[in-house]
Amino acid sequence: MSYDPREIETKWQDRWAREGQYEVDPQDDEATFVTVPYPYPSGGMHIGHARTYTVPDVYARYRRLQGDNVLFPIAWHVTGTPIVGAVERLKKGEADQLSVLKDTYDVPEDTLQDLETPMGFARYFVDEHYKKNMKSLGLSIDWRREFTTNDDRYSKFITWQYETLKERGLLEKGLHPVKYCTNEQNPVTTHDLLEGEEAEFQEYTLIKFGWESDGSDVTVPMATLRPETVYGVTNAYIDPDAEYARAKVDGAEWLVSSAAVEKFRLQERDVEVLEEFTGERLVGERVTNPVTQHDVLVLPADFVDADNATGVVMSVPAHSPDDWMALQEAKQDRDRMESYGIDPDEVEAIEPTAILDVEEYGEFPARDAVEEHGIDSSDDPALEDATQEVYNREFHGGVLREMYGDYAGEVVEDVRDDLKADYESRGSFDSMYEFSEEVVCRCGGDVEVAKQDTWFLRYNDAEWKEKTKRAVEGLDAIPENTREQYDHTIDWLNEWPAIRNYGLGTRLPWDDEFVIEPLSDSTIYMAYYTIAHRIEDVPVEELDRNFFDTLFMGPEAVDEPNETALDLREEWDYWYPIDYRCSANDLISNHLTFFLYHHAELFEEPKWPQGITVMGMGLLEGQKMSSSKGHVVLPAEAIEEYGADTVRFFLLNSAEPWQDYDWRSEQVQSTHDQLARFWTRANEIIEDASDVPDDPDLKHVDRWLLAKLQSTVREATDAMENFETRTASQTAFYGFEEHLKWYRKRADLDRPGAKWTLEEVLRTRLRLLAPFVPFAANELHERLDGVPVEDAAWPEPDPEFESARTEVEEGLIEALTEDVRDIVDVTETDPDTVRVYVAADWKTTVLEAVVDTGPDVGAVMGKVMQHEELREKGNEVNDLAQDLVEFVRERPDDEVAVLSEVDEQSVYESAERFLEREFDADVEVYREGEDAYDPADKAGNAVPFRPAVHLE
RNA sequence: GCGAGGGUAGCCAAGCUAGGCCAACGGCGGCGGACUCAAGAUCCGCUCCCGUAGGGGUCCAAGGGUUCGAAUCCCUUCCCUCGCACCA
Structure with a gap:
């Protein structure tokens, strides 16, 4: 029977939909609740998304086989600006956007106009991409619960959340x-x-130098990113040709570039321009350092960018290579100085002031760096490197000198912020924002x-942080090393602006000019899933504070409990908390941590998330996927080509969920071929099923394969418990294929015992593979047993078939086969006879001694030498003991423990027929000594569990 | 810079958390064979170097160290990827 995945897949897909297979309600079985971030339909779905949603599905299917009642819901995130932006770009007819829609995501030309409203756009991708693909992937979603974040009822829920947070002082303006x-x-x-x-965004410190102009005090704010260098300022620079202005800024008179005036206006300062002039006005003037009270000269400089920050900069030649070079050049350019009415000797007299010590340099780090890099002009591109180097070293290792008072002796890195805040509070410093590069x-x-x-969420609130840390403590963080990332994020997380000026979503309840932004309206929505399908019947007006308080906090928390809410509370109570949240690893630093914050605050501890599994990134043929470049694979196309089971299996098997994976069509094809082979063989077994006896006569190889089956069950189960989908599927599928390969070679497959064994193996493997390839597994299991695999149970290891001894025995035959083949290869002979010599009894005695005393040559020899027979053999025994000590040391304990039960000779004898077939030769098994026929004198090489071999 | 994760044979990629069954799973590619009129599919074997007896040599980014023994533990160095906030 050939493998046609699409045929069986559509059949099961229809059947699930018809039967509402994954629609779940509270019942007696244990509840398991898994979620995944709801998709953001600002574009189509690609193969990377397919994996994101398949990971939780595989776990959900696994838990169901374990007997749990499992809820796996989905909804649609449409909050914010991306969809609005996408629609804008579409309406403007932007070529890139049209290409993404038409070429990458195959949107038909005549459908484009439907996408010209945000919700129309979202709806298209939800219906035509996400839902269709999710269904054909076989995701076991309860579709009754879907919603969008733009729905009225959802907004009521978010409204409740934000009103509650505000009331608790966790929102701040x-x-x-x-x-x-x-x-x-x-x-x-x-x-x-x-x-x-x-x-x-860079926050520049403005150091408020003073300038006396026509009797009035004017502030000249010098912008710097290194406020701690304030003691090292020797002069200042201004662009003599650029536009500057004298202006009243928040009541005080300032001199800044005209460009800066506009920036200050945008940065909520009160600005009134008094007069405008070119920078030359300040050239040659003296300005006063607000910290040191020193007067410094303002020099002309064309490297000053009046469009950046304030357009006036201070010079710290001792610690800035740029400033060092600029000062040298200013000193040399006497004519230019004179042309601005500056006395060149005054410039000549400017000396650098060192203000900190750093290991790598001498008195003037800037000079040393300039010399090291061989820079002789301010145009030298190496100047930038030198500057970066000095900045880095001084930041991490610069120790401030005595003039810094309380800060003296401290490292810049440790005190910059304090120092800055300190002078800011004294009125010497101020600050402004500027971009790190030009933005258009x-x-x-x-x-x-x-x-x-x-409005900010106060993620820096100490109490809230502490609560959230406790939530991390109780969390099953998968993989475990993500735990410290959550803690770390909580440590540095600051205030978070939770609103935007425009976009879709829920309006801020007390100020409907603003809308709650996407990362803030998606923190506790998993709770909404538990009641999403039933809240539809509740009138929107009824969904007030009281309703949700009743629902989530219980009847005690309110004066008049809402009856409907009380009813729904049972649903929420049954499903919550979340067992596993499956999300992307790059969301740890925001979304996932917010998720923990909000749960910790709004719900009781027993309702806090139980686990988070993080997922890795996807590559396509080794490269990043990119919808704008069309470098994507659409799930629908992949499913059409390979089948959904292949797509699922590849995505879950090529890497563990948290690892990055790479979609390579060649590998996917190979996965498909493997599944097809599995399918063919499975059907052969199913066709044979009528011949299988109830009480079969099992041979050694059958028992061996069944033993391997038990350890496979054990390993796969352990792996699934840890979300290790790759290990689990690898073990159950590829790993077991290797065992079967050996089995097919070894066993006579026409025996009833073999048929029984193969059927048993198939039944068990179908159950192990069901979460990964639900379509094929259900179909085959139903053909085999009459019921779909999802109505069966996850297998447990059967102690009757677990046998370390059987595995050791079969291992001996494998090892012998390999040895013989090695010899054949090396000698390039085709033997007529294979003679196998089992080690003599006395050698076994030595092995027993090693097993008893443990792998210690001295102790073993002590024990062995008590035997007179062995004493005679002296050195020979000593050599053997050493070999056997190695042998035992290298083997796992459970294997060593059964060695004494194994009768080597009869194991080889039982495999004679197999070996004869394998090498097309006669096989003779002897025991060393005991008149063994030994023409080449090989028998002496025999060691316990390593027979000697002679080929002829 | 800070935080996280990596560097394994032609490529991809296991193993390294609990050091020895590791010359190192598996896949792809390559080579040889079986089947076939032939191709494809399927099956079998080989694929670091040397070797006419199951062996030996070198190896898991580089360099040190711990150990009877290290891809696996420790230290140093080099290189790569991701996140660092108002973007979902």
């Missing part, structure tokens, strides 16, 4: 930097950018940092 397009006058997301997607909007407009009012 504040200002926050955002990317802001100065052309569109709107905040923008990374997706909206043409350039600078990698740009980071898709509209072509310049993007700047703006500060906006935002």
